[in-house]
Amino acid sequence: MSNIVEIKNLEVTFATDGGDVKAVDDVSLSLAPGEVLAIVGESGSGKSVTAKSVLGLLPETAVSRGAIVLNNKEVIGMSGKRLRELRGVDVAMVFQEPSTALNPVFTVGWQIAEGLRAHGNVSKRDARTKAIEILRKVGIPEPDKRVDYYPHQFSGGQKQRVVIAMALVLEPELIVADEPTTALDVTVQAEILDLLRRCRDEFGAAIILITHNMGIVADLSDRVAVMYQGKLVEEAPAQQLFDAAQHPYTQKLLAAVPRIGSGASRAAARVADRAAAGGEKDADAIVIADNLEIEFPGRFGRAPFRAVDRVSFTISPGEVLGLVGESGSGKTTIGRAIGGLNKITGGSLSVLGHEMLGFKERKFRPVRSDIGFVFQDPASSFNPLLTIAQCVAEPLIVHGKAEDANDARGRVNELLEAVQLPRAFGDRYPHELSGGQRQRASLARSLALRPRLLIADEPTSALDVSVQAKVLELFAELQRDLGFAALFISHDLAVVDMLSDRIAVLYKGQLVEEGVGSEVLGNPQHPYTQRLLASLPVPDPREQTERREALRALTAVDY
Amino acid sequence: MTTTPSRFVAVWRKLPIVRQVRQSVGLQRGMLVAGLILTGIFLLTALFAPLLAPYGFSQLRDDDGAFGAQVPPGGAHILGTTVGGYDVLSRVIWGSRTAVLVIVVAVALSIFAGVLLGLVSGYLGSWIDRVLVVISDAVYAFPTLLLAIVAAIAISGGQSSFWGGVFAAAVSITVVYIPQYFRVIRAETVRIKSEAYVESAKVIGSSTPRIMFRHVFRNATRTLPLIFTLNSSEAILTLAGLGFLGFGIEPSAAAEWGYDLNKSISDVTSGIWWTSLFPGLAIVLVVLGITLVGESLNDLADPRLRTRRRADQSAPVLETAALSTVDLDDDSNPIDPLEARS
Numbered sequence: 001m002s003n004i005v006e007i008k009n010l011e012v013t014f015a016t017d018g019g020d021v022k023a024v025d026d027v028s029l030s031l032a033p034g035e036v037l038a039i040v041g042e043s044g045s046g047k048s049v050t051a052k053s054v055l056g057l058l059p060e061t062a063v064s065r066g067a068i069v070l071n072n073k074e075v076i077g078m079s080g081k082r083l084r085e086l087r088g089v090d091v092a093m094v095f096q097e098p099s100t101a102l103n104p105v106f107t108v109g110w111q112i113a114e115g116l117r118a119h120g121n122v123s124k125r126d127a128r129t130k131a132i133e134i135l136r137k138v139g140i141p142e143p144d145k146r147v148d149y150y151p152h153q154f155s156g157g158q159k160q161r162v163v164i165a166m167a168l169v170l171e172p173e174l175i176v177a178d179e180p181t182t183a184l185d186v187t188v189q190a191e192i193l194d195l196l197r198r199c200r201d202e203f204g205a206a207i208i209l210i211t212h213n214m215g216i217v218a219d220l221s222d223r224v225a226v227m228y229q230g231k232l233v234e235e236a237p238a239q240q241l242f243d244a245a246q247h248p249y250t251q252k253l254l255a256a257v258p259r260i261g262s263g264a265s266r267a268a269a270r271v272a273d274r275a276a277a278g279g280e281k282d283a284d285a286i287v288i289a290d291n292l293e294i295e296f297p298g299r300f301g302r303a304p305f306r307a308v309d310r311v312s313f314t315i316s317p318g319e320v321l322g323l324v325g326e327s328g329s330g331k332t333t334i335g336r337a338i339g340g341l342n343k344i345t346g347g348s349l350s351v352l353g354h355e356m357l358g359f360k361e362r363k364f365r366p367v368r369s370d371i372g373f374v375f376q377d378p379a380s381s382f383n384p385l386l387t388i389a390q391c392v393a394e395p396l397i398v399h400g401k402a403e404d405a406n407d408a409r410g411r412v413n414e415l416l417e418a419v420q421l422p423r424a425f426g427d428r429y430p431h432e433l434s435g436g437q438r439q440r441a442s443l444a445r446s447l448a449l450r451p452r453l454l455i456a457d458e459p460t461s462a463l464d465v466s467v468q469a470k471v472l473e474l475f476a477e478l479q480r481d482l483g484f485a486a487l488f489i490s491h492d493l494a495v496v497d498m499l500s501d502r503i504a505v506l507y508k509g510q511l512v513e514e515g516v517g518s519e520v521l522g523n524p525q526h527p528y529t530q531r532l533l534a535s536l537p538v539p540d541p542r543e544q545t546e547r548r549e550a551l552r553a554l555t556a557v558d559y
Numbered sequence: 560m561t562t563t564p565s566r567f568v569a570v571w572r573k574l575p576i577v578r579q580v581r582q583s584v585g586l587q588r589g590m591l592v593a594g595l596i597l598t599g600i601f602l603l604t605a606l607f608a609p610l611l612a613p614y615g616f617s618q619l620r621d622d623d624g625a626f627g628a629q630v631p632p633g634g635a636h637i638l639g640t641t642v643g644g645y646d647v648l649s650r651v652i653w654g655s656r657t658a659v660l661v662i663v664v665a666v667a668l669s670i671f672a673g674v675l676l677g678l679v680s681g682y683l684g685s686w687i688d689r690v691l692v693v694i695s696d697a698v699y700a701f702p703t704l705l706l707a708i709v710a711a712i713a714i715s716g717g718q719s720s721f722w723g724g725v726f727a728a729a730v731s732i733t734v735v736y737i738p739q740y741f742r743v744i745r746a747e748t749v750r751i752k753s754e755a756y757v758e759s760a761k762v763i764g765s766s767t768p769r770i771m772f773r774h775v776f777r778n779a780t781r782t783l784p785l786i787f788t789l790n791s792s793e794a795i796l797t798l799a800g801l802g803f804l805g806f807g808i809e810p811s812a813a814a815e816w817g818y819d820l821n822k823s824i825s826d827v828t829s830g831i832w833w834t835s836l837f838p839g840l841a842i843v844l845v846v847l848g849i850t851l852v853g854e855s856l857n858d859l860a861d862p863r864l865r866t867r868r869r870a871d872q873s874a875p876v877l878e879t880a881a882l883s884t885v886d887l888d889d890d891s892n893p894i895d896p897l898e899a900r901s
Contacts, residue, residue: 339762368764381755385777391756395763445759 003030010066023049025230036207038221042464046230051176056083092167096179098159102151109147138165157188176208185326190535214257215537218544256469257539258494285314286485293346307333309509320486322500329506335457369399372446376458378438382430389426395448415444436467454486591855597848605655614646616653616814639833653814662791664729673740681748695738707731711806721812732794747779788853792846
């Protein structure tokens, strides 16, 4: 059987403001029909560029050399017209963000038919029939009705199904999926991965899967290619790669993946530490939420939206509470309410002895020096016009601990060293730092006033796995040394497990389960927690196959 | 790396306009350079008007006697004289002075008021915001030239002096442009207000004025140079329009292109082309020059609109490893534009 794609010595060079950059360097890959090849690597490793060059989808600033042979057709140097004939029929693409990959002003049926119309004359009725058929195949309920729906009427997971349907409608032999589940929740991710598996089994399509999530790789792929700084460093069958990675970078990447179950021993050690330190056990809780309710006003004439519904929990001094839930579960809202960024509308929330119901900024301001906040997106959490040192000095200046940034520089240097950044980085501007470095600087800023409480809102979700591990380690270390209490918000159970003493699981604004990490993860009581846990792909193909079966059994029972 | 450039060169390369010229390529560079040349000539002419102009702007006679009306180009008057007996070349050169002054005064007035109002309105929100937005919308609803005429009459009171004329023109332009600056800054402020770095300033406990001026202000005003250049060209057009309609500056107070155009209307049909052509050309070239600069700066500031030189296969290529400042176990900056965008 001949290969569908043959990439030989591919080189892609981009012209940038800082000179030419080689994004892909001498990469050779091949893919047989019906095979799933995963390309993994961190951001900037050239994995997306490699995959997109198969469709000839590179921007004008890129120059590619080498050979890409797709179904005996040479893609590089192909004219725009030939490329258009190729796309959709031979190779299709599934994009990362389903909400932006669909045009909001057309019905999904129209958008699926668009692909059909581009490749030959199709009557309106035939196109519609085909669209309905393909929607049914990707598992959209009531396809003959929903074919006339607009994208906003679908949920995120369903939108991704529609995108996949668009890719499948011309029955391409190859599908390029660029991080197809990154924007989705874990439970939905499992369903989409199932669908992609069916694409291969039922439609016989080969898949190039681009991802940074090792769990997904283990779940779906037959073969794995690891890319690092534009070069292909390792290529092996999935099982072999996970069992015995050859290249040091691959080994490091695998080691960095957080695994569930590693946190229990850490938590126990921390509790022991605290007991040894003594005294603090009887101290009053730092945060007490009692039947906390947060509502957002609805549009005119509509009922307000209840984001947080009767949630009660406490955080004791020096304790790390992990808050887990999918998007829209209200976890970030709770974090922002504790930081005084959202107003609460019912119940009671006491932060460091300050009641947040009937919040007044002026009264709360002194309390703020005891609260640190780390934001999710390291790209936007720094004022782009101030240097890192000036940003980190801000809390010191605001609370009168320093006159200006120069005055605070000594303390800033200490803080930068505490988060393992070189002092010289203080003089750089935020955009000159990488994501991981910025997130560490963000940690330094939040710790500048030695807060008693730190709120970390998904601090690592925008980072690569290898960087995430470093930041988490640093967080744990600082927490141990400085002894602040923390609310750690994440959608990733494994990450929360690594750091937290106790874990609280939120589902649709309600707290469904709360307890010590080993209990919640080892013996989950609520069906949602069970499903969440089972949906999380583990970085081991063998184990993942078993877990997949377990999940299927779980989801078969509707709750 | 070859030789390290000297300190002076390094500073020079970072200067605002120089940096953009170096950054641009192809057609965009041509547009920018053409605009810069036109604007440069305009500014130099204004600066050295007393040296360049052969006669004063209100001069009607010299030692040889009166110039005479509508003298064709050539001889003592290279571009001829107007119906009023002024030297056309001198009027055109002196006119650039008036134009620069009006632009500077108009833009300075409208920027200060517009930016401050936009910042306060956008950041504080509530009823202040609503009232200001309604007022600026109301100003928008008036035809701009009509508004400018009313303002000109109100300020000059029918009298005409040099500064009175300049201020009348400038203030009437200001009235029209404050809402524009207000809108732009307000929109930027509203966007920046929800950025994480403003929220992080809030959780730190910064006071509202501090957040507004240290964090929001400088970020919101980044696009101002672009609006500034685009509005300058519109200011010239408004000034010329006012002059053309007879609400500008009297010829005895200063030279003004719009006024000269107005007086040359009757000449056009009688075959006297030089009185209207040169002031008109001056307006067109200056507006074109400033607009070219503004548009190219606008395009260059946006990475999606900026054209880049195609990657050159013969030139030495930066290895990706050389770009990332960190070692193997840290993430490098996303270097490929595809990933950087996502």
